[in-house]
Amino acid sequence: QVQLVESGGGLVQAGGSLRLSCAASGRTFSRYNMGWLRQAPGKEREFVASISRSGGSTYYEDSVKGRVTISRDNAKNTVYLHMNSLKPEDTAVYYCAASRQFLTSTQTQYDYWGQGTQVTVSS
DSSP states (O other): OOOEEEEOOEEEETTOOEEEEEEEOSSOGGGSEEEEEEEOTTSOOEEEEEEOSSSSOEEEOGGGTTTEEEEEETTTTEEEEEEOSOOGGGOEEEEEEEESSTTOOOGGGEEEEOOOEEEEEEO
16 A cells, blocks of 8 residues: 655745655555646646656646656655646646556546645736
8 A cells, every 4th residue: 555645735926836745655656657636626636747657757738748747756755746837727736646557647547645735826
């Protein structure tokens, strides 16, 4: 089992940057593909980005391409989401999740979830 804890959220002005972190427990972190998903107020949760077990492959949702970078450090059991040029529509609770599926954007294919971290972008 994998336990995930997100951090790094907060309030930022439009155009600003944030780096979210997700720390995983256990020795099996490197066996999982990791993803970031988000849920905006009043909306369904949506996929943001995913990264393969080695970190060699990544996949992004179209609306964040060029503004967001997912990365991981398997030695630290941590996955990151670097977000630049933030927009008010990026306001959401951001979740990291672990999956056995390669670079999936399908929420039901994520096996473990963190509690989420709030990101608020002011205009």
